[in-house]
Amino acid sequence: MDTKRTAATEDELGKWETQLRKGGLGLAVLATLWTGRLYGLEMLRRLEADAGLSVPEGTIYPLLNRLKSEGFVTSEWVEADAGHPRKYYSLTERGRVRVREMAGAWKGFARGLERLLAPLEGDPR
Amino acid sequence: MSRDAAMAHLETYLAQVRRNLKGLSEAEIREVLLELRAHVLDRVEGHLTPRTVETALAALGSPREVGRANVTERVAAVMEKDRSFFGVLAAVVRLAGLSLAGFFLFLVSLTGYGVAASFLGVAVLKPFRPGHVGLWRTAPDTYSMGALSHPAEGQELLGWWIIPVGLVLGLAIGYLTWRFGRFCIRAMVRRPAREPGVSPAV
Numbered sequence: 001m002d003t004k005r006t007a008a009t010e011d012e013l014g015k016w017e018t019q020l021r022k023g024g025l026g027l028a029v030l031a032t033l034w035t036g037r038l039y040g041l042e043m044l045r046r047l048e049a050d051a052g053l054s055v056p057e058g059t060i061y062p063l064l065n066r067l068k069s070e071g072f073v074t075s076e077w078v079e080a081d082a083g084h085p086r087k088y089y090s091l092t093e094r095g096r097v098r099v100r101e102m103a104g105a106w107k108g109f110a111r112g113l114e115r116l117l118a119p120l121e122g123d124p125r
Numbered sequence: 126m127s128r129d130a131a132m133a134h135l136e137t138y139l140a141q142v143r144r145n146l147k148g149l150s151e152a153e154i155r156e157v158l159l160e161l162r163a164h165v166l167d168r169v170e171g172h173l174t175p176r177t178v179e180t181a182l183a184a185l186g187s188p189r190e191v192g193r194a195n196v197t198e199r200v201a202a203v204m205e206k207d208r209s210f211f212g213v214l215a216a217v218v219r220l221a222g223l224s225l226a227g228f229f230l231f232l233v234s235l236t237g238y239g240v241a242a243s244f245l246g247v248a249v250l251k252p253f254r255p256g257h258v259g260l261w262r263t264a265p266d267t268y269s270m271g272a273l274s275h276p277a278e279g280q281e282l283l284g285w286w287i288i289p290v291g292l293v294l295g296l297a298i299g300y301l302t303w304r305f306g307r308f309c310i311r312a313m314v315r316r317p318a319r320e321p322g323v324s325p326a327v
Contacts, residue, residue: 040160041167057168058186061160062198066314069202077159084166085159 021053027106028053029063030072030091030099037090040064064089072098131178135165138182145192148219149199157195161185196223201314204307210299213306214238220310230309237302241295247271248291259287 032038032046040060047053067073072095080086091099139158146154166173168181185191197220204216214234221231250272251258260270263279283290 039167040164056186057164057184058191059194061157061164062194065195066198066202069199069206082167082171084163086163086167087160 024106025053025055025063026067027099027102029060030067030095030102033073033089033091033095034099037088039086039088043089067095071095127175128173131169131173131175134175134178135162135182138188141188142192142195145189146196147222148196153199161191193223196220197310197313201310204310208307210303213303213310216310217306220313224313226309226313230306234302234306237298237305241299241302243271244291244295244298246291246295248288248295251285251288251291255285259283 028047028051029043032043032050038046041057043064044055044057044060047055064073064075068075068089071092073089074092075087075089077085078088139161142161143154143158146157149157164185165178165181168184169177186194200216200219204212206212207215217227217231217234220227222228247258247270254272257274258272259281260268260283261279261281262268268282269279
């Protein structure tokens with residue numbers, strides 16, 4: 001019974017964490033493009049290396065397409081040395097403005113939450 | 126030989142993804158498949174073998190999930206640009222064949238808009254056929270409403286009030302159906318993937 005309850009709680013926690021991370025994924029993807037253009041796999045590797053985010057690879061392209069549709073990124077096919085063309089993404093001016101705004105909102109939210117969560121640190125209850 | 130087998134494996138996967146891209150234009154499908162092909166070729170980093178391709182494809186996800194994610198995101202993106210009644214309806218129709226949820230949304234939307242159109246039709250027709258449009262009580266617990274060529278015998282309850290009642294109910298139901306469509310499509314985009322979700326790297 002207790003095992004079942006624990007499993008259900010962990011499942012709920014997992015779903016919540018997935019939603020939380022998914023909410024921040026748009027910002028994270030835009031942020032990877034801040035320093036220059038990247039193709040999909042480069043973005044995934046940067047997300048994992050810099051932010052510890054392991055994103056299901058099949059989901060990055062639909063998300064990039066939405067960001068492109070919203071005018072935040074632009075893309076171009078480039079013939080690469082690898083022997084096949086690569087689709088590179090870069091931030092538009094609108095995307096640069098948006099990622100700054102999103103970063104500000106995220107930092108404000110995180111600071112507020114950290115203050116709220118501070119009493120939990122080291123409290124055994 | 127191994128290289129050919131690897132490419133054949135990749136092409137089989139892409140053909141399966143293509144089957145799950147219903148609702149997208151041919152240009153959109155070509156773009157999706159080109160990008161997936163480039164992704165896999167990048168990921169194997171020159172070591173094109175059936176095993177490396179299999180690993181890359183496993184990381185991408187099943188053709189069904191990859192196809193659905195692409196269609197849902199693209200349809201939702203188009204809807205966000207055109208949030209009008211027609212924009213949302215077009216998105217609902219495009220998603221109808223994608224999943225059970227899409228089909229359910231289509232049925233609910235069809236019913237909602239149908240009922241809304243019926244109420245609006247009644248309101249519009251009343252001035253032209255006043256004796257044939259109304260709400261009748263034909264028995265203690267039996268009501269009949271609409272534009273009927275042979276109105277039921279019984280007491281007509283609303284009279285000319287059927288015009289504002291029909292307009293208000295028609296617009297309200299149409300509006301709620303439109304809102305429901307938008308809400309469901311956004312929820313389909315937000316829905317976490319059943320296969321490995323966004324997770325901290327281990």
